[in-house]
Structures are given as structure tokens and as C-alpha cells.
Amino acid sequence: MNNRTDIRPGSTMERVNANLARRYAKERRFRRMGMGAIIISLLFLTLLFSSIISNGYSAFWQTSIQLEIHFKAETLDPDGSRDPGLLSAADYSSLVKGALRGIFPEVKKRKERRKLYALVSSGAAFRLRKMVMSNPDLIGSTARIWLPADDDVDMLVKGYIDRDKPEAERRMKDFQIAWLERLQREGRIEKRFNTTFFTAGDSREPELAGIYGAVMGSVFTLLITLALSFPIGVAAAIYLEEFAPVNRFTDFIEVNINNLAAVPSIVFGLLGLAVFINFFGLPRSVPLVGGLVLTLMTLPTIIITSRAALKSVPPSIREAALGIGASRMQTVFHHVLPQALPGMLTGAIIGMAQALGETAPLLMIGMVAFIVDIPAGMMDPATALPVQIYLWADSPERAFVERTSAAIMVLLTFLMAMNAVAVILRKRFEKRW
Amino acid sequence: MQTLIKQQSTIGAADRRTVGRVTVENPRIRCRNVHVYYGEKRAINGVTLDIGRNEVIAMIGPSGCGKSTFLRCLNRMNDAIDGCRVTGDILLDGQDIYDKRLDVVPLRAQVGIVFQKPNPFPKSIYENVAYGPRIHGLTSTRSELDEVVELSLQKAGLWDEVKDRLNQPGTGLSGGQQQRLCIARTIAVGPEVILMDEPCSALDPIATARVEALIDELREHYSIVIVTHSMQQAARLSQRTAYFHLGDLIEVGMTNQIFTNPRHRLTEDYITGRFG
């Protein structure tokens, strides 16, 4: 027997020791590679978050300009009738223009005047009208009011417009900058919290655009998705897992559910367009259709995760229940389902999160339209949060860049909240056993 | 060299005929020529066996010999397995349990089963025992149910240990207690026969001894069929012993006889540790 193949007790220690260093080195290498992978992914994550946050945080503040508005009775309510129809049709922008002229009396040229009026957002008139409509007693009085500045002013104040560039290449001319500097000196310019962003619908004017409409669209869409996909998905999973006989037909169904989960989401959008809109004649751009399409998309996910949750319930529990004479139905509903529910809920919430982030199928059914009104129900035209992000990302105005990032932050917050809920639910339910 | 018992060295068809008396007077369960198939595979090959009243009958045999499969036929637990087919007659008190018209739910109330691994429901101790009576509608009032739970736990020798914590989860008990809880759960439905599939294989010796003592007491009221890998356990607990080998019932006999003087060569080889 030669030395290599000798395995008598005590004869191998030397060779074991010789290999030991190599073995440990291998393990250390593997550990370092794993750590490296985690560090790289964390790095990318921080990169993503920091770029989004640094781009988007400023959108939560909006530059406002303080003006002395004189609510002139002759402009707003010449006959003193306080008729709401007349009040709402009155020319409020002239009040803003008047106030601006009062501050800058030296500006006389028509062209310059137009530039001057453009410092204040076109939404300022709407704000004033709203104030008057809710409190007609304002008419005749004078008040100092903070009004939203135009997006270009906002950009300049936030420092996104480079003042060192040649005048021809920037959106703000030198004289406009001079006006602003004067306003700033007088303390008439301030950055205030941007409530519009959270309470308004979409708008062509960045300073007037908000995500509320998109959020409501998403909420309605997800409500429909959840209401349809969770019961259908869970029922399908229970039937397939617990009751269906194993044969070619159920195998076929199982394979196809797995296939559906892998179908690109845009295809579901096309399907929704063809079936719900063209065939059933449902209106375009409504959360109902969006919810139906997203239901189709999340159903496979929910079925698969629910089946996995059912499968993970130990068979001994089933046997125990069957063994003392519970029917299959009782076994499933008294013992298996309560055990599987946390897993199913997690699956459903993850499916919902997926649906929340989905854009492509909604594009196909017209939820990409420019919709200013806040949707009030399932049948109102709406858009969804990710689609809103897509729309803003496409807009040329510099101010929409920060709003896009801000909207992404809101979307991510929702997603994280949903995942947190999934975790909490799972923990809570597991504790019951 | 002499042979102890005259036999051929290979196992022919003749050697698979069951040796020993398979019938008893006034049996609780009467099995006649039972075959079980899993798909194409034959798991049980023509077993004929009676199970008496108030007796413990032990089933022994190497792994995969079909003893558990046979046990599960007796309350149709095999129904849940896809592709499992049972032929032949199994009569419980004269009633064919594989009759198409027979409902499996009351059958399982009559023929209870205790499994290898203690498997209490992830509910309270009380709920574990109360579940059976509740689904079968055995009690109408809460106090009746309380009584059934207490009686079952007492019969299972667990009452004194758990009476102060009936609302705590059954899964929090020790392994042996869990197994006795499972027995209590089975008793609570008032079965006539209790099937036990290696009930002590997951327990330590002390817990095993307690469960064995319990089985010995239960014999007074129930017919007990126990599958076990421990020959000592079979010898301690049972009055009759059946030896299975590759789906055949090789030998049945009084336990004393099986363990001192088995008639079949395969039985002998198995119980003396000469198998394989």
C-alpha cells in the first residue's frame, strides 16, 4: 500500500492539515465574493435613491411671490349683484397684472409687460377666483397674498438656471432676473411647502401639476385589482391544490398559469384593449378597465404564491384532520387555509405592489391620457402613478424633472409601505399559532 | 448442516401464503384478500386477516413491506393518495368499508388513527380534543363538550398534566404529551378501532413507556392495530403479531409464538436480525 491511499486511523491527519489551509481560503474567498455582491447592490441602491432624492426633494417646495392684490369691485362685480356666475367669469388675471404694475411702474413696453406678468403663474388667477368665490366679502379690499411663481422663476430661485450662461441661451432674461432680485430684496419671494403637488391633478404648468389625480387613479385601479384577483386567485389555488384531480387537464392548467406569469405585461394591455374596450365596449382610460387588466396580470402571481403557501402547510395537519373524520372541505377551511393565509396575503400584497408599479398595460388601455380632473370613481377617466411619472418624464419643462423624481419618491413610499404591511401581517398571523 | 425448519432457499409463491391462523372469533374487522395498488405498483398482495375485539395486534416488517399501507386501508386514509386503488373486502362489523355508498366521514369516526409524528393542530389543547366532537356534532352544549374533553384527556392519561393550561397551544407540549394529546383527540370521537402508525418512533424512551402503558390500558375498550419497527414494543404490547414482507402477509400468530418460535423462515430471519 502506498502512502497516498493509506487511510488507517491516524495516518491521514497530515494530509488533512495540508488541505485545511486551502479549504479555509476557498471559504473565505466565497464569503468575500458574497459580501462583494451585497455591497455592489447596496451601492447601486444608494446611488438610485440619492439621485432620485437629490433630484426630487426640491419639488416639495414651491417659490411664491407676495403681491398686494386689490380686489377691485369694478372689475369683479361691476353691478354689485354678487352673482356667482358673474364672479367666476370675471377677469382675475387683471388683478395680478395690476399688482405687478404697482410694484414695477417703470415697465411700460408691451413686450416687457408680458414678461413681467409671466413671473407669476397663470394659476394665480384661479387661486384668487377661488378665494373670492368662497368669500365674496373680499371684494373691494386689498390683501397681501402669496401667489405661486411661474416654473421658470421657481427654477431660477432653486438655482437650476445657470445665471452665468449667455443671456440668449437661458430662459430668463437679464431684466427678468433684475426684477426678481428686487422682489427678493423686498422680501416678496419665499419658498413655501408645495401643497399643490399633493392636492392637484395633472397640469401643463409644472407649478400647478400634482399627483393627487394619479394617486386616486391608482387607488381605484388597485381596489378593483385586489377585489377581483385575491378571491379568484385564492379560490383557484385552493381548488387546484386541494380538490382538483391530478390529470392531464390540471397539468395543462398548471403549466399555463406558470406561462401567464411570464407573459410580458404589455400583452395583457393589448388583451384588455381588445376584450374590455373593443368587445365589451367599456370606456377608455377608466380605472375599472385598468383594474381588470391588472387583475389578469396579477392573477397568476397570486395563484402561484397561494399554491406555494398551501403546499407549505405540513401534510401531517391534513392527515390529522382527515384522520378524525373531517371532510376535505373542513380540513381545508379549518386547518389548511388558516395556516396558509399569511403566505397568501404576502403573495397578494406583493402582487398588488407589482400592479401598482405597472405602466405598460395601462398605456394600451388609454390611461396615459392627459387628465386634469381628480377621478371620483371607477368610471372616471384617470391615470395611474407610474403612468404619471412616465408622462412627466416625457415633458420638456425643467420643473417637471424634479416633479418626476418626487412622484417616484411617492410611488416608492407606497411600495415600501405595502411590503411593510405584508411583513407585519405575516408576523401577526404567524404569532397566532 | 441441519436446517431448523424445512424450507427452500428461494422464496417461491408457495412461501408467500400466510402462515398461522388469520381468523379470530367474532372479529371487529375482517379483511379478505385485500390488494392495494399505487398506480401500476402493487403495494399489498392479497392480505386476509381478522382484527379481534379488545386486542392489540402488532404489524411488523421491514420498511416498505406494506404494513403502513395496510393500516391506512382500514380507515380509508389511502383515499387521499392519488392513484391508490384497493380491492378485496374490508368489513367493519360486517359492513364493507369500501362500499361506494358508505360515507368515509363516519367511518373515520369509528376507526381513528394516530400517526408516527405527533401532529396536534396549531390550536389550544382544548380545541385539539374538542375539534372531533364538534365537527361530528357529538355534543350540544358547552358543558357536554367540556366533559368529553376532560374524559378524553383523562383516558389518554394527560388530564393531570394539562388541566391548568387547556388554552395553551397543543404544539407547546413535549413530544410524548403531544402524542398522548393526539390519542386523546382520537378517543374524543368515540372510535371502536384505533390505528397507530409507529406512534412511538419519534419519542424518547420515557415518553414511549408512557404511551405504551396507555395503549395497554386502552385495549380494554378498543381494538388497536399498531405498526411498529420495534420488535420489543410489539412483544410488549400486542396479543397477536402479523409479519409483512414486500406486500405479503407472511405470518400471523400469537405474539409469544411469533417471538419464540416463528414458523416462517422470513419471519424468523427478520426478527432475529438476519434480514437482507
Add this chain to the structure above:
Amino acid sequence: MNKITEGHTVKRFDEEMLFLHRLVLQIGSLAQDQLRRAIQTLNDKDPTAARGVISRDQALNDLDVQADEAFINLIIKRQPMAKDLREIITISKAVSDLERVGDEARKIAQLTIQIYDTDNSPPNKQVLRDINTMAAFVGDMLEISLTAFDELDAPKALDVIRLDSELEEEYRSALRRLTTFVIEDARTIGHMVDVVLGLRALERIGGHAKNIAGYVLFLITGSDVRHKSLERIEGQII
């Protein structure tokens, strides 16, 4: 079929069983040897050798103790079942019977000392011839029963049981002859008690051989053959 001690999944079990089996044969041959030597001392009128026989009995006792330990160990470790169980019980009983055979041989050696160590005149030749005949007879019985044990030979074991009734006959006629001698010549009476005791010892050895044969039959058939008629035993085996 393998030998009874072989074929266990646990090979060590085989070895332990074989060890015990051989121990029985060893004790058996030692007992046989003791018997042979005791008779020899009687024939050689050699009390010194007889003392040797007596002191050698201790070796037999030691082996007996050793065998007891071995099978207690085996029961603890292996919990033998079925034929293993029967083999163990047979061994334990056979060993104690063989140890008694040794005791009886010692008694015969003491007889030599009794007769030849004192001034008494030696006994009648005829009397000693009876002892020799019976000794040869029980020696055969012992030999056959041990062979039956070693080879699990039921017919041989049955032979021993049959021989035992012949031995009874032989014993009774030897006693009758002794009575005749005593009546003829009253002087011989001095040794007669000793000789009767010697014959009695040999008769007991035959009994032990028969017991061993009985255990062997139990080992082979699995049923107890003691206290049963020969015909029923034969019926059971064939």
C-alpha cells in the same frame, strides 16, 4: 440454511453467538474429560490423580461463570428473538447441566479417594466393572447430546432420550447386583455405600445428558419436550 449462529446483519452478533456455542462445547469436553479421568483414577487405584480431578473442577466452575456473563451480556446487547432466544436459553441451561456433570465427576473422584486412600480392602472387581460399563454408557450419551447440540441433530437428541431409559434399566440391574453381592459377602458392605453413590452419580450424568438433548430438541422445534412421551416428541419432529 446457515449454521444457527450465523447470518445476522450485525456480524458481531454472529461472533458472540459462536463464542457462546463454542464455550458450551468446550465446557462439554472438559466435563467429559473429567468424567473419563475420574473413572481412570478408579481403575488405576490412584488417589493422587483423583485429587487432581477434584482440583480441576474449579476450571469448569470458572468456565460456567464466564458463560453466564457472556450470555447476560448478549441478552442486554442484542435482545435475541426466536431461534436466537432459544439458542441462548439452551446454552444457559446446557452450561449449568454440564457444570453439574463436572460435580458428579468430582464425586466419582472422591470415591477413588474414599476407597484407595484408606486401609480398607479394595472392593469387588465385579462392582467396579459395573461402574465402568455405566461410565462408558453415560460418556456416550454425553458425547451424542453434545454432537446433537453442535449439529442441531434432532434424531441424535432423540437417541439420547431413548438411551436414558436404557440407562435407567442398567442402573437398576447394577443396584440389584450390588444387593446380591452384599447378601453373598457381608464384608464388602464397607464400600457398597460409596459404590452406590458412584453409580448414582453416573446415573445423574446420564440425566444431565438427557436434559441437554431435551434443550436441543426445544432449540430445534421451538416447543418444550420435557415431561412428554417419546412418541409425541417424535411425532412433533417428523
